[in-house]
Amino acid sequence: MFIPMLTQGHRSYITTPIYYVNAHPHLGHSYTTILADVVKRHRSQRGEKVTFLTGTDEHGEKIQQMAKAQGKEPQTFVNEISHKFRSTWEKMGISFDIFYRTTSPDHTGAVQFALQKLKDRGEIVFREYEGKYCVGCEQFLNDSELNERGLCPDHLKAPEARKEANYFFLMSRYQGALIEHMEKNPKCIRPEHYRQEMLSFLRQPLTDLCISRPKERLTWGIELPFDSRFVTYVWFDALLNYLVATGWPGEGWDQKLWETVHHLIAKDILKAHAIYWSTILLALGVQLPSELHVSGYWLVEGTKMSKSLGNAIQPMELEAQYGKDTLRFYLLREMSYGLDSTFTLEGYIHCLNAYLANGIGNFVSRVYTIAKKNLGTVSLSESELTETDRKLLLLRVKTREAWDLGFAELKYQNAIKAWCELVTSCDLYVNEMKPWALAKDPSQIQRLHVVMGVCLRMIEALGILIAPVLPTAAREIARALNLGEHALESMGTHFEDRMRFVLTEDTPKLFPRAQMPLKENHS
Ligand SMILES: [Zn+2]
Numbered sequence: 001m002f003i004p005m006l007t008q009g010h011r012s013y014i015t016t017p018i019y020y021v022n023a024h025p026h027l028g029h030s031y032t033t034i035l036a037d038v039v040k041r042h043r044s045q046r047g048e049k050v051t052f053l054t055g056t057d058e059h060g061e062k063i064q065q066m067a068k069a070q071g072k073e074p075q076t077f078v079n080e081i082s083h084k085f086r087s088t089w090e091k092m093g094i095s096f097d098i099f100y101r102t103t104s105p106d107h108t109g110a111v112q113f114a115l116q117k118l119k120d121r122g123e124i125v126f127r128e129y130e131g132k133y134c135v136g137c138e139q140f141l142n143d144s145e146l147n148e149r150g151l152c153p154d155h156l157k158a159p160e161a162r163k164e165a166n167y168f169f170l171m172s173r174y175q176g177a178l179i180e181h182m183e184k185n186p187k188c189i190r191p192e193h194y195r196q197e198m199l200s201f202l203r204q205p206l207t208d209l210c211i212s213r214p215k216e217r218l219t220w221g222i223e224l225p226f227d228s229r230f231v232t233y234v235w236f237d238a239l240l241n242y243l244v245a246t247g248w249p250g251e252g253w254d255q256k257l258w259e260t261v262h263h264l265i266a267k268d269i270l271k272a273h274a275i276y277w278s279t280i281l282l283a284l285g286v287q288l289p290s291e292l293h294v295s296g297y298w299l300v301e302g303t304k305m306s307k308s309l310g311n312a313i314q315p316m317e318l319e320a321q322y323g324k325d326t327l328r329f330y331l332l333r334e335m336s337y338g339l340d341s342t343f344t345l346e347g348y349i350h351c352l353n354a355y356l357a358n359g360i361g362n363f364v365s366r367v368y369t370i371a372k373k374n375l376g377t378v379s380l381s382e383s384e385l386t387e388t389d390r391k392l393l394l395l396r397v398k399t400r401e402a403w404d405l406g407f408a409e410l411k412y413q414n415a416i417k418a419w420c421e422l423v424t425s426c427d428l429y430v431n432e433m434k435p436w437a438l439a440k441d442p443s444q445i446q447r448l449h450v451v452m453g454v455c456l457r458m459i460e461a462l463g464i465l466i467a468p469v470l471p472t473a474a475r476e477i478a479r480a481l482n483l484g485e486h487a488l489e490s491m492g493t494h495f496e497d498r499m500r501f502v503l504t505e506d507t508p509k510l511f512p513r514a515q516m517p518l519k520e521n522h523s
Contacts, residue, residue, distance in 0.1 A: 011049045012260040014039055017269060018055035018100050018241050021081035022062045025088045027298045027343060028266060030315040031335070034328050035295070035412070036264050037094045041468035042407055045493060051257060053245050054089065055100030056082040060234035061138050061213070064220040074220045078103060088316060093325075093471065100241045110244040111237050112225040114284060115211075118169065119226050123283045126227075127168050129210065132159035138234060140210060154268075167212040167230065174279040175206040181278070187291050189274055190410055191338035194267065194294045198274045209276060211236045239277045243286065261289045270294055293410060296340035298331075318348070322514050324472045326352050332469060333416040349514045356511035359423045360466070360473070364459055364508055366430060368480060371452040371503060374439045378501040380453030384446070389454045392429050395422055396461040396495050403465055419465055426458050456481065456501045463488040464495065473510050480508035 016032045019025070033054055040050045058078040067077035086099050101107070118124045131140040136155035140162070147153045179202050182188055182195060189195035212230040213221060221231030242261065247253040265273055273292055281288055318327050330351045335341040371378055385393075399422045406415025435455075438448040459477060467474035467489045478487040482502050 009047060009049065010260075011051070011257060012043060012262065013051045013053070013246070013257045014262045014264060015052075015242050016054040017263075017265050018057045018102065018238060019085055020057045020060075020062075020238075021078050021085075022066060024081065025085050025315065027300070027315060029085075030092070030327065031298055031331050032264050032266060032295065033089060033094055033096075034092070034331060037096075038328065038332065038412075038468045039262075039264075039407070040095055041471065041489070045464075045468060045489065047492065051098065052096045053098040053100055053242065054085075054094070054096045055098070055241060056085055056102070057234065057238040057241075058082060058101060058103045059221045059231075059237055061135065061218050061220075064218060067220075075103065091316060092319065098245050100245050102238055102241060107237075107241065107244055108222050110249060111222050111232060111240050113249050114240055114280075115232065115236075116225045118283055121283070123170050123173075124167050124211065125170065126165065128163070128165045129168075130161075130163040133162040134159045138213075142207065144204070164214060166210045166214070167224065167227070168208040169211045169236070169280070169283070171209045171276070171279045172206045174282045175202060177282055178202065178206075178275070178278055181288055182274075188288070189270075189292045189294065191294070193338065194270055194274075194292075198270065201271070201275070206275070206279075209233075209236070209279075235272050235276055236280065239272065239280060242277075242289075243281075248286070259287060259290070262291045262293060263289050264293045264295070266295050266297060268297070294338060295335065296338055298335070299340055299342045300344075322349070322352060323356075323511055325470045326356060326511070328469050329356060329416070332412045333420075334413075336413055337410045346516065349516055352511065352514045355420050355423070356473075357513040359420060360462060361510035361512075363423055363426050363430070363455075364477065364480070364510055367435075367452065367455040367459060368503065368507055370435050370439060371456065371501075372507070375449060375452060376503065378449055378452045378456060378503070379499060380450045381499060382497070384450045385454070386450075388429070388432070389450065392425060392454060393457060393497075395425055396458065399461075400465060400493060400495075416469070419462070422458075422462060422465075426455065426462070429458075430455065453498075453501065457495070457498060460488070460498070461495045464491065464493060476508050476510060480504055480506075 014036050016036045019029050036052055036054070040052045043050050056078070063078060064074055067074040070077060082101055089096060089099075115124070129140065132143075132146070133140050134152040134155055134157065136157060137152060141152060141159055145153070146159070147156075151158055179199065182199055182202070186192070186195070189198060211233045212224055212227075213233060215229055215231060218231055221234065222237050224230045224232060242263065243258065246255075246258045248258070263273060270292075278288055315327055319325070327348075330348050333351060333355070334343075334347065399418050402418035403415045406412055406418065430451075433451045435448055435451050438444040438451065460481060460483075463474045463477035471489060474488040475485050478489075479485055480503065482504050
């Protein structure tokens, strides 16, 4: 089994999409943001220096319309929603380094620089265009992109016939180069089936990308530097955020950081990233992102989110009710990365109870209670360990391998499952060793020290492994073991074979059992 090792001191750059401010933060946004946070913490724990970007995408026709409908200036409207995103992530403990906004003056300058550069190089031309325009998508759609009833498949609305003169980015020029890149770099889009999907899309001729909107219908955007009658198409504007955040095109561009970018997205914006963004970069002469990680959708109760259900699964409210970081654990355990998953409240509560409350929570509290009551300070030495003790301790290393392999392969579910199995092995060990019986027999006091010591070493290891997913629980464990609050997050992934544990006074509080809310009857 080959596990790519992360190199100490290596830098990397991970991004979520910058979220469009036409909606408040929901489960889909939360998943990608939580995953990016987990990945950052996982890599940081292994010595990488990670820069994590998230933010908001704030221009375009939909935003202009929504602001107008609410009687607000667009800037006021986007400020409010952007703040909502930022404060949601802060409250959820998301460790982003950059919160990017496309209405910042630096962004405007960089987008205009890119447009002018492409125009000067002959990559942008002015053309009359007649086609089918979807307001929801904010773009013209080809016949092949419509469903069998001639509707936009995403918005289920008939596109409007529009005739417009616009500027086009000659994306079609880069079709060959893009195919070559995707074929030569098997990791450029992951999981693999999305790379195949894009390669198969590229078997059709690639059209050019309309990158302007006339001001008669849209003013809320970045003005074209070479024609003040137009603003920039929102996707062209937004995608540049990733690059501009690294200092491009200024003197201080951190080109090294750009070489390690991993974009995390959901599949609805795969084409915009794999095709538009890649060809824009090719035309600008900038290196392509090293990896694009693509997730499926979160469905709610197998269907579209209804308003009442939508209220029930506000990410913030879930964690407020059921415990900090519980959503992180559930989302990572439930989704097979790359495929769609269904969120159910029953599934979430089952997961909490089975793996957190009855799993790690129960194991920690069992061990802590017996050790605290009978020993206080636990000491053991290597020579006292039996074969069974050693076998359990060895599982720490095996689990770390499975855990890291899960992360390397984007099979986060496998990582979490391996960790849950380790908790089960610990429970079985306790059942077999019966420390409560040892505690009653004064001649067995030394054996009780050893059994409790083994369990406490296991708890420390479980805390270290799970820290990227459950940082709050890892801190609680570190506190109970008297190691200093942030010890488990900052000590790397080495498992210390401690000879002595001095336990703190108050019992660690991890995960309370959750109950299904009573069904309300609205009829
Ligand atoms: Zn549409």
